[in-house]
Amino acid sequence: MEKWPNNRAWLLVLPVFVIVAFSAIIPLMTVINYSVQDIFGPNQAIFVGFEWFREMLADKRLHDALWRQFLFSGLVLVIEMPLGILIALAMPKKGWGVSLCLVTIALPLLIPWNTIGTIWIIFTRPDIGLFGAGMNSLLGIPFDHTARPLDAWITVMLMEVWHWTPLVALLAYAGLRAIPEAYYQAARIDGASAWSTFLYIQLPKMRGVLTIAFLLRFMDSFLIYAEPFVLTGGGPGNSTTFLSLYLVKIALLQFDLGPGGAFSLIYFVIVLLFSFIFYQALERIGKGDKV
């Protein structure tokens, strides 16, 4: 659909621009300001140029946290996207079941993030948690997310999949509901199998919503903070210290605003770069198979 060229449309966008810019631009400028200075206290700072960027880029622990973060976000996307689509395909299309499914599935999304961490502490503790105690005494598998790195990872992944798969499922369900019945009828007449119906009709039609789901999941999992902070505190050792947990360690606990600012900007650029690549790639796939 061709859009009407009209620059007065800016008037309609202006309120959004003002309200977002108010909260976006000044804090961003301030962080850039931090990143090039060594700050000792109020009104005591010296300009250090790109010193902090060099230091941060060479920081071994930052590299470790970054790889951990890539592994985590990669796993999140690989598990949650197919699982969410599968759930959306299985959900009822009409009747009372629709409301029931939507309400239940949205529950984890509406729980504050630190409460999510709390739920999983209570659920997985080896002494009082159903999952932790079940693993230890019923199945005889030693499980303790506070002591063993692998167990900590399993717990964080379980929590993450539990928490966010519903978002993918809800968006995928929305995409599925928007496909006109005529497409399915055509597929039936052609004698298409369920698999080819999925591959050639449902998946291309869901591209728009899946783009949103994919980008939201990438950004939010890459920036994850509160849930692992409450659940594991980044431990045991540094095994679940994701990028933002390490950032908080540097910036707030050691109160080093300069390196913290530089770290934040590097972090921001990484998220921006990957989001941009994903966005462009997903848009291009869309142009290839315009139905």
Next chain:
Amino acid sequence: MKGRKKFVGLAIYFILLLVPIYWMLNMSLRSNADILASFALYPKDITLMNYMNIFTDSSWYMGYVNSMIYVALNTAISLFVALPAAYAFSRYQFVGDKQLFFWLLTNRMAPAAVFALPFFQLYSTVGLLDTHIAVALAHCLFNVPLAVWILEGFMSGIPREIDETAFIDGYSFPRFFITIFIPLIRAGVGVTAFFCFMFSWVELLLARTLTVTEAKPISAIMTRTISATGLDYGLLAAAGILTIVPGAMVIWFVRNHMAKGFALGRV
């Protein structure tokens, strides 16, 4: 997938989804001493003591009130500014439209930890610190872009002949927008409101940074359960259960919109 297998798979998923929440409910109905003393699949002596503690202590229950005030404000502001903007993005071509759209999205990509301090400085400079409106405005940073994105999808699904016909019939833009266009995407507005509510309700870091006492959100107050004697699991679980309630109520109200809205738009 065949019908039966589908149903069983879905049922298993929903059970797994509910078990952790059930476990917290179980904990919330037991005293802390009882929780630490024995493992129980269901509460044997149900006590409402944890909930009574919360409902009789104003520093606890005001947390819920504060959270609800700023979340409602944020949802209202986000929708109010995002509706005309989404219309512009879905109907018009203008200088910088694509760049502006992507810039809006980039505001969801900054790590909040270090940005929290400049936020604190900014809002104390303009004298809004420790007010509900400060948190509501700060949450616009990530909710407004999302609202524009979702609404734009719904609006693009409405044929433009409707706009053209209305303008030929002599409708002014505001009158057309409010009396004809918004009712057409009612469902989309419902879905957007749901997402704005959700992301504002669950956010912790900015809300905690921008408030001191007057507008302190419940999620920040929950950290009080950590005392010298360790965690009070019963109280923590009860507070957690209560944070789920408003969200569950919102879903209940918009459930029909969600089903329908999700069916209409490409979101």
